[in-house]
Amino acid sequence: xxxxxxxxxxxxxxxxxxAVVVAAVLGAxxxxxxxxxxxxxxxxVSSGTTASAGALPAxxxxxxxxxxxxxxxxxxxxxxxxxxxxxxxxxAGELLQLAVRALTVGPQAxxxxxxxRLRPETAMIVRLDVRSSRLLGGITAPQPHLPAWRIxxxxxxxxxxxxxxxxxxxTGVPWTCLAAIHLVETRMGRIRGASTxxxxxxxxxxPATWELYGAGGDIDDPRxxxxxAARLLRANGAARDLPGALWxxxxxxxxxxxxTGYARTLQRSPWMYDGYWSWRVLYSQERGxxxxxxxxxxxxxxxxxxx
Numbered sequence: 001x002x003x004x005x006x007x008x009x010x011x012x013x014x015x016x017x018x019a020v021v022v023a024a025v026l027g028a029x030x031x032x033x034x035x036x037x038x039x040x041x042x043x044x045v046s047s048g049t050t051a052s053a054g055a056l057p058a059x060x061x062x063x064x065x066x067x068x069x070x071x072x073x074x075x076x077x078x079x080x081x082x083x084x085x086x087x088x089x090x091x092a093g094e095l096l097q098l099a100v101r102a103l104t105v106g107p108q109a110x111x112x113x114x115x116x117r118l119r120p121e122t123a124m125i126v127r128l129d130v131r132s133s134r135l136l137g138g139i140t141a142p143q144p145h146l147p148a149w150r151i152x153x154x155x156x157x158x159x160x161x162x163x164x165x166x167x168x169x170x171t172g173v174p175w176t177c178l179a180a181i182h183l184v185e186t187r188m189g190r191i192r193g194a195s196t197x198x199x200x201x202x203x204x205x206x207p208a209t210w211e212l213y214g215a216g217g218d219i220d221d222p223r224x225x226x227x228x229a230a231r232l233l234r235a236n237g238a239a240r241d242l243p244g245a246l247w248x249x250x251x252x253x254x255x256x257x258x259x260t261g262y263a264r265t266l267q268r269s270p271w272m273y274d275g276y277w278s279w280r281v282l283y284s285q286e287r288g289x290x291x292x293x294x295x296x297x298x299x300x301x302x303x304x305x306x307x
Contacts (some may be wrong), residue, residue, distance in 0.1 A: 060099045062106045069117035072099050076122045080271045086157075093278025100126060101282065101289075104133040125265050125272060132258035138186065139254055142284040149193035149281075151296040155222050157277045160188060163223045167230035173238050173245075175241075178226055179273065180262035181249065187281050189222055190294070203229045 021085045053162070060068050078084050078092035102124065111130055154160070156242040160182070164175035182188045182203060189202040199206045203225040210219050214232040217224030238245035246256045265272050282294040283301070291302040 006282065014045070031050040060095070060102050062102045062110060065110065065113040067101060067115045067118055067188070068102070068110075070307040071095060072114070072118060072126060073122060075099070075275075076119075076125075079275045089274040090278045093275035094280060096129075096275050097279045097282075100129045101134055102306075103130045106139065112161070121269060125269055128261040128265050132261040135258040135261075137284070139252060140284075142286045144286055146285055146292075146297075146301060147193065147283060149191050149296070151190050151281055151292045151299075152192055153273050153294050154187070154189040154277065157274055160222060160226075160277070161273065163226045166223075168228050170227070171228040171234040171238075173233045174263065176263040177233070177238075177242060177246070177259065178230055178268035179266055179276070180259045181229060181246075182226065183262055183276050183279065184255070184259055187279060188277055190281050201225045 009259060015066065060071055062068060072095075073094045075092040078088050078094075081088075084092075103114060111127070115127060116128060134156070160179070161175070164178045164182075167178055168175040179188075185191075185204045186202050194200050195204060197206055201210075201219040202222050205214070205219055205225065205228060207219070210228065213228040213235070214224065215228065215231070217228065219225060232249065233242070233245040236245040236248040243256050243260060246259055247253075249254070262276065266276070281296075282304075283290045283292055286307075287303065289304045293299045293302065
C-alpha cells in the first residue's frame with residue numbers, strides 16, 4: 001500500500017511495495033508506465049486562459065508577492081465561508097494548490113516575501129504545504145512518460161469525511177492523518193492505477209497487506225480502504241507514536257514529514273479539508289508538469305505554462 005509516488009522499495013514485516021507518491025503540489029511522481037506513450041497529445045495552458053474543461057485556472061503570477069498573497073488570502077476566505085458554493089470552494093482550493101506550487105518551484109526568497117504579507121494562520125498553512133511539497137518532490141525525479149493511470153472524480157467531501165471519522169472512532173487514528181494519506185497517495189481517490197509493485201486502490205495496498213488489514217472488504221472501495229489504513233496504523237503503534245506508525249505505511253522520512261504536515265494543517269484549520277479535496281493530479285514529466293484531468297487518458301493532459 002503505498003503511494004503512487006515514492007520510488008524505491010521497502011520491506012516491513014507484512015509487505016513489500018514500491019511507492020509512487022503523487023507529490024502534493026509538484027506532481028513529482030513515479031510512473032507506472034509500461035514504456036508505450038498512448039496518451040493523447042497534451043494541451044498547453046497559457047496565462048489567463050483555460051485550455052479545456054478539465055484544466056486548472058491559469059497559474060498565479062510570481063513576480064508580485066503582494067498580488068500572490070492577496071490571491072491566497074481571497075482563496076482562504078472563500079474556503080472559510082460556509083455560504084460559498086461547492087464550486088467556489090473547488091476553485092479556491094485549486095488556486096491555493098497552484099499558488100503553493102509556484103512557491104515551491106519559484107525562487108527561495110519568494111516564500112518569505114509572500115508569507116510576510118499573509119495572516120498568521122494562512123502563512124502557517126502555506127509554509128507547511130510548501131515544505132510538504134518540497135519533501136515529496138525530492139523523492140523522485142521527473143519521469144520520461146506520462147503514467148498509465150485513469151483519473152476519475154473523487155467521492156464527495158461529506159462521504160469521505162464520514163469515512164475518515166468512522167475510522168477514527170473505531171481505531172483511534174486521527175481522521176486528519178487518514179485524509180492526509182489519502183491526499184498524498186491518490187489525490188483522495190482520483191488516481192486509478194497500480195504502482196510498480198502492484199499496490200492498488202485509493203489508499204494503495206499490495207494484495208498481501210490487504211489480506212492482513214482489509215477485513216474481507218473491497219480494496220478499491222474508499223471506505224474499506226480508509227478503514228484498512230487505520231487498522232494498519234493502529235497495529236503499528238499509532239496511539240503511542242503516530243510518525244512511527246506512518247513509517248510502516250511508507251518507509252521514507254520525507255513521506256512521514258509531508259503527511260504529518262498536511263495532517264497538522266487539517267487539525268489546526270479544518271476548513272482546509274475542502275481545499276485539499278479540490279487539489280488536482282499534477283504529474284512531473286521530463287517536458288514539464290502536467291495536469292491530469294478527470295477522464296485522463298481519454299481527456300488530454302494539460303502542460304502548465306511555466307513548465
